[in-house]
Amino acid sequence: MTRTNSAILATAALLAALSGCASTVDPKESSLTIERILTEPLTGIAGRDRIRAGLNHMYGLDPAGQKYMDKEPRTLADRHVLSMLWLEPLPADFIAIAVSGEPCFPVERALRLTQAKLHNKIRSTGAQTYDAFRNGMLVSFSTTPDEKCVSFIHIERDR
16 A cells, blocks of 8 residues: 555545544534524523523533533634533522623624613613513623623523
8 A cells, every 4th residue: 555545544534533523513512502592591491491401511511400600611603602601590590601702792683682671771881781581581681891792691580
């Protein structure tokens, strides 16, 4: 066997191995995006539970519902980065997520997706918080101080 044939076979074997790895990515993890995190809980408890399951999978958590906090960055399918995750089981029952500013998830896009309204009646300077209520759920998000990017997402039942 020539050196060229050996190199071709080695490259083919490497590509086959890599394609095998790529096909084992779980769809729950690979499809988790900021857009889904903002909108799916607004479909109701089942939507919130799908997001929680995707986060559990991404962080390697037992779905039993233990309190959990992690500050290790995780990259979503849309390349946005979660810089913190806090899952709180019943009775508090909420999900809190910090979103990295790079890449920026635009506030205007989040507002279009959720139809969220300003949390306070009186607009202040700096970071803002917006709330969306639908189907028994609350999705709240905060902005960066320049109001351009989503920096934090909070999900819970509308109580």
